[in-house]
Amino acid sequence: MTVTGKPVTGIPVMETARRPREGGRRLPLHWVGAAPFIGYVAVFLLLPTAIVVVGAFSADGGPTLANLSALNQPQLITAFTSSLVLSAVSAIVGAVLGAVFAYAVATGNPSGLLRRIVSSASGVLAQFGGVTLAFAFIATIGGNGFITLWLQAHGLDPYARGVWLYELPGLVLVYAYFQIPLMVLVFLPALDGIRPQWREATESLGGSTWHYWRYVAGPLLLPAFLGCTLLLFANSFSAYATAAALISQGDPILPIAIANLLNSETGIAQPGIGQALASEMIVIVAVVMFLYAVLQRRTTRWLR
Amino acid sequence: MGAFFLVPIGAMFEFSTRGVGEGAARTLVSWTTIVTFPDLVKAIIASLELATITSVAMLFLLLPTMIWVRLRLPRLNRIIEFLCLLPLTIPAIVLVVGLLPVYRWMAENLSDSILTLAFAYVILVLPYTYRALDAGLSAINVKTLSEAARSLGAGWGTVIWRVIAPNMSGAVLNACLLSVALVLGEFTLANILGYVNVQVEIAQLGQANAGVSIAVSVASLLFAFVLLMVLSFVGAARRSLRSKPRVRDPRLEAVWGQKA
Numbered sequence: 380m381t382v383t384g385k386p387v388t389g390i391p392v393m394e395t396a397r398r399p400r401e402g403g404r405r406l407p408l409h410w411v412g413a414a415p416f417i418g419y420v421a422v423f424l425l426l427p428t429a430i431v432v433v434g435a436f437s438a439d440g441g442p443t444l445a446n447l448s449a450l451n452q453p454q455l456i457t458a459f460t461s462s463l464v465l466s467a468v469s470a471i472v473g474a475v476l477g478a479v480f481a482y483a484v485a486t487g488n489p490s491g492l493l494r495r496i497v498s499s500a501s502g503v504l505a506q507f508g509g510v511t512l513a514f515a516f517i518a519t520i521g522g523n524g525f526i527t528l529w530l531q532a533h534g535l536d537p538y539a540r541g542v543w544l545y546e547l548p549g550l551v552l553v554y555a556y557f558q559i560p561l562m563v564l565v566f567l568p569a570l571d572g573i574r575p576q577w578r579e580a581t582e583s584l585g586g587s588t589w590h591y592w593r594y595v596a597g598p599l600l601l602p603a604f605l606g607c608t609l610l611l612f613a614n615s616f617s618a619y620a621t622a623a624a625l626i627s628q629g630d631p632i633l634p635i636a637i638a639n640l641l642n643s644e645t646g647i648a649q650p651g652i653g654q655a656l657a658s659e660m661i662v663i664v665a666v667v668m669f670l671y672a673v674l675q676r677r678t679t680r681w682l683r
Numbered sequence: 684m685g686a687f688f689l690v691p692i693g694a695m696f697e698f699s700t701r702g703v704g705e706g707a708a709r710t711l712v713s714w715t716t717i718v719t720f721p722d723l724v725k726a727i728i729a730s731l732e733l734a735t736i737t738s739v740a741m742l743f744l745l746l747p748t749m750i751w752v753r754l755r756l757p758r759l760n761r762i763i764e765f766l767c768l769l770p771l772t773i774p775a776i777v778l779v780v781g782l783l784p785v786y787r788w789m790a791e792n793l794s795d796s797i798l799t800l801a802f803a804y805v806i807l808v809l810p811y812t813y814r815a816l817d818a819g820l821s822a823i824n825v826k827t828l829s830e831a832a833r834s835l836g837a838g839w840g841t842v843i844w845r846v847i848a849p850n851m852s853g854a855v856l857n858a859c860l861l862s863v864a865l866v867l868g869e870f871t872l873a874n875i876l877g878y879v880n881v882q883v884e885i886a887q888l889g890q891a892n893a894g895v896s897i898a899v900s901v902a903s904l905l906f907a908f909v910l911l912m913v914l915s916f917v918g919a920a921r922r923s924l925r926s927k928p929r930v931r932d933p934r935l936e937a938v939w940g941q942k943a
Contacts (some may be wrong), residue, residue, distance in 0.1 A: 388900075409751075409755045410764060412748070412751035412755060415748065416744055417766075419744055419805075420766050423785070424786070427778055430780075431777060431781040431784075434781075452828065502911065510885050511903060512869050514889060514900045518897050556688065562931065563933070564933055607933070608936075618776065619774075620870035620872045623886070624886050627890075638776065638875055650783075653780050654780055655782040656780075658853075661774075664777075
């Protein structure tokens with residue numbers, strides 16, 4: 380408050396604080412509270428993403444498409460297609476087996492022991508990945524694995540045609556270990572959303588089990604099933620640690636190709652290529668997650 | 684189906700307790716010699732330190748921001764939520780490509796200690812911890828509590844750490860446990876940025892001495908399992924208070940272990 384002058388009556392006029400702008404919210408001060416978080420995320424999340432996306436299109440200081448054309452090397456294209464194939468196969472395997480398993484659990488007692496065990500086990504197993512999982516499988520069916528030795532003692536050799544655990548078929552098996560629980564976890568809510576009244580309605584109208592699945596439950600569950608499959612696809616496409624622990628040479632899948640590139644001489648000299656590969660991954664994952672979100676919206680319309 | 688999941692875990696136990704030579708007795712040699720590998724012990728200690736630093740940093744960064752946004756900047760809520768869920772869409776292997784220049788700069792100008800990994804780890808744990816803290820904040824009346832504390836003369840520090848946080852101690856504990864579990868299992872960032880944390884060390888050791896590395900794997904698996912069990916007990920106790928979160932990502936539910 381400041382004294383501005385003396386009016387006629389001789390009492391000084393006090394200038395009170397003016398009414399703040401925008402209806403009383405002192406905006407500038409409040410933003411300071413959120414600034415540390417936004418700043419931190421900007422440096423460690425948004426900046427790296429920008430580096431990847433911008434770097435894919437630049438080399439030696441200027442914008443260029445040379446990195447993208449460098450992606451046309453045969454081994455990188457193979458890595459890309461292998462990644463897609465591996466993700467698709469492990470997603471479908473995980474989705475089908477997981478859906479069947481989830482159905483078996485969903486039709487049981489909702490508060491029964493099996494249900495609770497499966498729910499908590501799925502939660503733990505879906506996160507069990509990376510190096511520890513790879514070693515678990517090496518211990519099971521690796522060269523000196525428990526099952527391998529047991530089979531060999533009984534006259535069967537699973538590796539008669541080469542050790543497949545450390546290649547793509549092995550990866551599919553290992554990925555199934557966390558894809559199936561993830562499928563159970565994400566598909567179970569959709570199965571729970573199926574109301575028994577729909578089954579009764581079908582039967583009261585004279586429909587059989589075939590009619591029920593073909594016209595009622597099937598179409599309702601399809602968006603959920605496809606959405607969950609997409610989620611499994613994105614999950615397996617992004618996985619790196621498990622494969623890195625199992626595969627020691629070559630560029631079989633995209634994440635390993637990126638890692639090898641980053642540590643190689645060409646990669647250090649021309650970071651743009653690695654960044655272009657990484658951008659490739661972002662595009663695929665973003666598309667998949669977008670489709671997943673669309674399908675989720677369709678699912679929740681009926682299966683809350 | 685259950686056999687498929689139990690067998691590898693059992694096989695790990697079996698492998699790590701194998702004796703040398705045909706028909707040898709089971710032995711715990713692999714386990715007891717863990718401490719004789721200095722690199723391994725160093726890596727374990729580094730990982731534990733990273734887990735602690737990440738948890739604390741996450742709390743100090745996220746909790747005040749979330750409380751502040753709830754009280755004063757509700758329009759920012761969407762943005763904060765989007766930023767916190769972004770790490771789920773950007774795979775770690777992609778993030779690390781962009782982090783490489785950042786970390787190179789940091790190694791030259793600030794420090795090249797493995798503990799700088801904590802900066803990136805806070806970002807990785809953001810989705811899970813945001814949801815944990817959000818659930819906790821939704822269950823209590825933040826506005827009333829903070830206004831009451833402020834009207835009694837408390838500063839913001841007191842409001843956050845001595846009034847609100849104790850009221851959501853379950854959620855805070857959840858968020859910390861999630862961070863610890865994630866940091867202990869993290870491999871991608873550490874490996875590519877060139878640091879040796881426990882998972883990287885296990886992988887490297889596995890090529891030389893499979894028994895010991897599998898023993899450590901089993902130990903870390905058991906540790907993570909115990910953490911998640913504690914989590915589900917704390918979560919079950921607060922199930923009635925938790926409200927429905929807005930965004931559903933099943934990978935978050937994989938950690939929570941129950942339908943939101």
